[in-house]
Amino acid sequence: MRPDDQLSRDHTPSVLVTEADAGDGEAAHHLALMSATGLGREQDWPEAFRRLDQAAANGHGLAQETQRFLGPEVNLETWLIAPPPLEVSKAPHVLTIAGFVPKAVCDWYRDRADPYMERAPVSDPQTGQAVVRRTRSNSATSFDVLDCDLVMILVRERIARTTGHPTLGMEPVHVLHYAVGQSFTPHYDWLDPDVSGYAANLAEDGQRVVTFLTYLNQDFEGGETELEAIGLRHRAETGDALYWSNIKPNGRVDLATRHAGLPPTAGEKWVYSQWLRDRAPAHLSGG
Numbered sequence: 001m002r003p004d005d006q007l008s009r010d011h012t013p014s015v016l017v018t019e020a021d022a023g024d025g026e027a028a029h030h031l032a033l034m035s036a037t038g039l040g041r042e043q044d045w046p047e048a049f050r051r052l053d054q055a056a057a058n059g060h061g062l063a064q065e066t067q068r069f070l071g072p073e074v075n076l077e078t079w080l081i082a083p084p085p086l087e088v089s090k091a092p093h094v095l096t097i098a099g100f101v102p103k104a105v106c107d108w109y110r111d112r113a114d115p116y117m118e119r120a121p122v123s124d125p126q127t128g129q130a131v132v133r134r135t136r137s138n139s140a141t142s143f144d145v146l147d148c149d150l151v152m153i154l155v156r157e158r159i160a161r162t163t164g165h166p167t168l169g170m171e172p173v174h175v176l177h178y179a180v181g182q183s184f185t186p187h188y189d190w191l192d193p194d195v196s197g198y199a200a201n202l203a204e205d206g207q208r209v210v211t212f213l214t215y216l217n218q219d220f221e222g223g224e225t226e227l228e229a230i231g232l233r234h235r236a237e238t239g240d241a242l243y244w245s246n247i248k249p250n251g252r253v254d255l256a257t258r259h260a261g262l263p264p265t266a267g268e269k270w271v272y273s274q275w276l277r278d279r280a281p282a283h284l285s286g287g
Helices: 013-021 025-037 045-057 061-070 076-080 103-116 150-163 196-205
Strands: 086-089 094-097 139-143 173-178 184-187 208-215 220-222 225-227 232-234 241-245 259-261 264-267 269-277
Touching: 013 025, 013 045, 025 045, 025 061, 025 150, 045 061, 045 150, 061 150, 076 150, 103 139, 103 150, 103 173, 103 269, 150 208, 150 241, 150 269
Parallel strands: none
Antiparallel strands: 086 094, 094 241, 139 173, 173 269, 184 259, 208 241, 208 269, 220 264, 225 232, 225 259
16 A cells, blocks of 8 residues: 555644644644544545645645646536436446546546556455465455545545545545556456355445446457346446446345456556445444
C-alpha cells in the first residue's frame, strides 16, 4: 500500500483542524476528503475545497496536483451529474453510461494507481480473508477514503448520485489492471449469507448491492466483461461505465449476476471498480 501516516495520525476532526490551521498540509488534505464525503463531519463541499487550497498552500504534493487538475473554478453540477444510463437488462438489472467520466479523469486514476499495483486477491469463503488464487490473475490496488484525492471523491459522489446509494456505503476505490492473458474467472460480487467466512463482514458492513465499473482505457483487444446469464460480453470505450444490481427487488442475492473479466489478447486493460454496500459500515454509522 501507499506510504502515509494514517496509522499514527489522530483523525479526530478537532485535532485535524488544529493541526491544519497550524500549517500541516497532510491534516488539511484529510479534512478536505472528510468534508467532501461526510466522514466524521457534515458533508460540506465549500469546506472541502477550502481545505484543499490550504493543503496545497502548505506544500502537500497531492493537493497541489489535484488543485492543478481541477482548475480554479470547480463546477460541482458538471462533476456530480452523470449522463443518463441505458438499461441493458431488467433481470439482472444491468445499465451502461456512455462517457461517464472524461478521458483525463481516466488517466488520473491510472497514474495514481500504477505505482501500487500487485496481484489481485479474492475473498476466502472459509475465513473471509483476502487470498491469492489461480482463479484471478490480474493485478489491482485500492484506495481507502483518506488515501484518495478530491478527483476520486468527486467521481464517487457521481456514482452515489447515479445509483442512489451514499458514498459512506462504498468500499475502497479499486483499480484493476489486466495484461495479455490475465483474467478473473466467473464469480459473484455479492457475499453469500450462508457461508460462514462472510458472516462477520455482512454483519459489520452490509451486503454488496451494486457493482459499478468505469473503463479507464480502450486500447486493447479482448478483455470483455462477461455476464453469462444474459449472454453479454461488454466492450466499452474510455470513460464509459457498466453497473448492475447484485440483489433482486425482493432482497435476495441474484444468481444471474455471475460474471467474469475475460483476458485481453493484445494491449492492457484498466478498470475502476466500485462496490456499494446497502448501508454504511457499523463503525461509521454508530451501529
